[in-house]
Amino acid sequence: MLNDKILNFFKRCNDSYVSGEELSGVFGISRTAIWKHIEKLRAEGYEIIASPHLGYRLISVPDRLSEIELRCELKTQVIGKKIYSYKEISSTNDTANSLAASGEKEGTVIIAEYQSRGRGRLGRKWISPREKGAYLSIILRPDILPREVSLITLCSSLAVAKTIREQIGLAAFIKWPNDILINQKKTCGILTELNGETDKINFVIVGIGININTKRELLPEGATSLSVEKGEEISRLKFVKALLENLDKYYKIFNSGKIECIIKEYKKLSVVLDKPVQINYHNQLISGHVVDVDKEGALILRMDSGFNKRVLAGDVVMLR
Numbered sequence: 001m002l003n004d005k006i007l008n009f010f011k012r013c014n015d016s017y018v019s020g021e022e023l024s025g026v027f028g029i030s031r032t033a034i035w036k037h038i039e040k041l042r043a044e045g046y047e048i049i050a051s052p053h054l055g056y057r058l059i060s061v062p063d064r065l066s067e068i069e070l071r072c073e074l075k076t077q078v079i080g081k082k083i084y085s086y087k088e089i090s091s092t093n094d095t096a097n098s099l100a101a102s103g104e105k106e107g108t109v110i111i112a113e114y115q116s117r118g119r120g121r122l123g124r125k126w127i128s129p130r131e132k133g134a135y136l137s138i139i140l141r142p143d144i145l146p147r148e149v150s151l152i153t154l155c156s157s158l159a160v161a162k163t164i165r166e167q168i169g170l171a172a173f174i175k176w177p178n179d180i181l182i183n184q185k186k187t188c189g190i191l192t193e194l195n196g197e198t199d200k201i202n203f204v205i206v207g208i209g210i211n212i213n214t215k216r217e218l219l220p221e222g223a224t225s226l227s228v229e230k231g232e233e234i235s236r237l238k239f240v241k242a243l244l245e246n247l248d249k250y251y252k253i254f255n256s257g258k259i260e261c262i263i264k265e266y267k268k269l270s271v272v273l274d275k276p277v278q279i280n281y282h283n284q285l286i287s288g289h290v291v292d293v294d295k296e297g298a299l300i301l302r303m304d305s306g307f308n309k310r311v312l313a314g315d316v317v318m319l320r
């Protein structure tokens, strides 16, 4: 805790030197104790130089997804106003679910450097290599009906794809309902979980897993990471901050009722629109041509019979 306070003090000093004496006075501990805290921060990857006459100066911060670094100059109104960061967790969605059930506010983010039981849909696994990706969950309390919850996944996948395009310059596309692809390979998956009753939502958890600096060999078949595709290391911290800002931006548009704006943007990045697909829908394989995504986020499939079918969930296989 004191480490965080010292860090915040450095940040407020705008890159200038702070003397050991000043730090010792502010925090009410000896200069030797201050030095020990500085050593701890250095061990965490903070570059802090010391000059005998001037004191300490923070030079650079590590690429860690910690609460203190993520919150620093984060320009959001709702998302990330509170952040819980963990070095290791079972699943960020599980923690988010329990925090939300005990009343945690909308916008709170739970993020971890490693997940021992990262989850996908239908009990599938999400591989979460340590300090390589971003594994986060966001608590939302949208004023919508349970049947409209797919729109939250849609909105979040748009925010992820846009962030990849803006920050990394890679052509990211969305594969309905919850995958973000680069060069047809999966780089991000989204798991949206709903807690509610038939006609009322208590809360929604949006879980996002993104492979950022993950090596190809740590990932399953058909997966990739931003660094593999870009051919260089990526600042996870910068990327995740930009992502939180985009999530905030699209959630605001969503809440203002401009769903059609979001769907319009979404369709431009969809890999399934106008394509022949096969969908595993309630354990039944159906195939057809995707003709639209409707205002509740459902896929409209023109079946071979000529009839349209509305699909709200399922696994899509591209046929061409």
Ligand code: BT5
Pocket (backbone or CB within 6 Å): 090, 091, 092, 093, 094, 115, 117, 118, 119, 120, 121, 122, 124, 125, 126, 127, 128, 134, 135, 136, 137, 178, 179, 186, 187, 188, 189, 190, 191, 207, 208, 209, 210, 211, 219, 220, 222, 223, 224
């Ligand atoms: C998803 O499920 O794609 C949703 C994944 C959501 C993960 C996040 S991480 C933060 C939060 N906390 C959690 O516990 N979960 C969320 P689905 O569409 O069912 O895809 C799962 C499938 O993707 C697996 O069966 C694998 O084939 C593949 N997969 C697993 N790990 C992957 C990875 N790191 N990158 C790409 N593909 C992966």
